Amino acid sequence: MGDITTVAGRTLALADLHASLTDPVLDAMNFLNEVVSRFPEALSFAPGRPSEGGFATDDLARHLRTYTDHLEHGLGWSQERVRTQLFQYGRTNGIIHDLIARTLAHDEDIHVSAESVVVTTGCQEAMLLTLRALFARPDDTLLVSSPCYIGVTGAARLLDIAVRPVREGGDGPDPEAVLEAVRRTRAAGGRPRALYVVPDFANPSGASMTLAARERLLEIAAQEDLLILEDDPYGFFVRVGSARPTLKALDRERRVLHLGSFAKTALPGARVGYVVADQEVVGARGERTLLADQLSKIKSMTTVNTSAISQAVIGGLLIESGCRLREANAEAIAFYRANLNTLLGELDRHFPAERRRALGVDWNQPDGGFFLVVNVPFIADAKALEDSARNFGVLWTPMSDFYLEGGGERQLRLSCSALTPEQISEGVGRLAAFVHERAARSHR
Incomplete structure (x- = not known):
């Protein structure tokens, strides 16, 4: 120094x-x-950044043009409306949420409404918004697979959220160890609220969960009223075998919030991530909204919205790939x-x-x-x-x-x-x- x-x-x-x-x-x-x-x-x-070998500066202008052509010719928007979409603040939850939902359906067999997708400034903001919304009481505790990506533990620290580690094995977190951590947290007076996990090729360990472990983890989550924060930046990059289904693709009870990013699969400089938050939220008078709408309230007080230009570049890339990013990669x-x-x-x-x-x-x-x-x-x-x-x-x-x-x-x-x-x-x-x-x- x-x-x-x-x-x-x-x-x-x-x-x-x-x-x-x-x-x-x-x-x-x-x-x-x-x-x-x-x-x-x-x-x-x-x-852990991606290789720059596939990047070309000319691609940025092409992706942007692809997106504006999509709005003007594909959706029939006027030039004035397209201009507003790109130059103004825009929708808090994002402007490419529909393209992301379509891509998730093609690539991951995750079928959710576009309205349940919040487009964020990188996945780090997705983590921050999600943690702030879910952890409301001093005894609320975040379980994390350990060793753990420090971005989520750092965000929890900033928000004064209690964290309990779950020791990882060769195949990622053992679901039975998660169950034990849930019970120990309750015995110590805490409320286990959610588990953060990277099920595929985790940072830092490289470990991956078996299909049986994923299914068992979802059973435990339902049994113990636990939410799962699934972070999936590396799932495309299989070395041996075939891709395993994400936890969200296996989720039948909306226990999983799926965190994603285009940093590794598209363009890290765009700083575009997202969270799928399709859980229903019931208000005091019985009114019903999506958790995504609640995250939007927090986002409006942090980054206001995600850069429209960055979203347009990613949107153009998704359109060019036919919303099949796995094939494009x-x-x-x-x-x-x-x-x-x-x-x-x-x-x-x-x-x-x-x-x-x-x-x-x-x-x-x-x-x-x-x-x-x-x-x-x-x-x-x-x-x-x-x-x-x-x-x-x-x-x-x-x-x-x-x-x-x-x-x-x-x-x-x-x-x-x-x-x-x-x-x-x-x-x-x-x-x-x-x-x-x-x-x-x-x-x-």
Whole structure:
């Protein structure tokens, strides 16, 4: 960090600001970003961002034109109405909700009304709106699969929502462990309100739930009056086998709120996400609305609405794909599959079985997605990361920051989404040199 010059005037005590600002996770993520900026030549397995290989700047204008043509010629709108749609604030819940609903039906077999879709400024806002609406009492508790994506735990922290972790296994959260967490929460005086889960190729672990586990989780949710917040950014990117149905596609009792984003499947710079909130809300006088309408009230006090220009670009892309985004992602799916296979193959090459056993190194083999986790025989913390970046030219993410209850100190996360196969090969070689040196040092 740079030096801070002290000037005369009002100062604020950090202790008087919100407690989330002293959360170690926020500091850890800032440190990771700072390390990346200080070592730009290092090969980075840290970010989970998509590859830029399929992006072309000319596509933006084409997507925008496709959307405006859809409004003018497909729907018969006047030029004045199209202009208002693009240049004004617009509908709080979004202007491409119908296209998103159609795409979900084609890609995920999720059949919901367009009115149940809230278009958000990225999936992060979808999480924030959903948490703010659902968690009304001090004893309301969010269950999270652990290790967990820090975006949702960070949002819960900002909103002073109690969080209880559910330890993840090789196939994601065990439904019986969820049931146990529900009962323990109640025994401790809390009200288990919802479970946050990424059922496919989770960040950070890469774990995926089996079909049987998904069905059992829905049974438990109905039995225990639990809502499920399903986050599904990686479901398209299958490495082996076939895609499994989302929890929302299996949901028959409207227990699942489905959170989505176009960051990984379309265009991260657009910052367009959504939440499917088709649950019915009954008012004090018996009036009935959708939960989506209630989320709209909160959104009107936060971002007001999601950028009409960003929505139009995504809308045009959806129209060009026939609202079949999975098919449109065929090349990206093949690219990420090849990258993950390359990463696994290079780990095998640099750490053959006998050497793995001698070092105490192993890793999981996700069925898809962007991430995998490596177990190492040393503390994989910020100090080790800086050593790795400075002396070996390779970056990764410490896993300990993803655990709420402690754990992951000897684990690191590798993401292969933003690298070329050649960079992956070179990067694993550098990582292997770092691991060997660090392991030797820890045994001295």
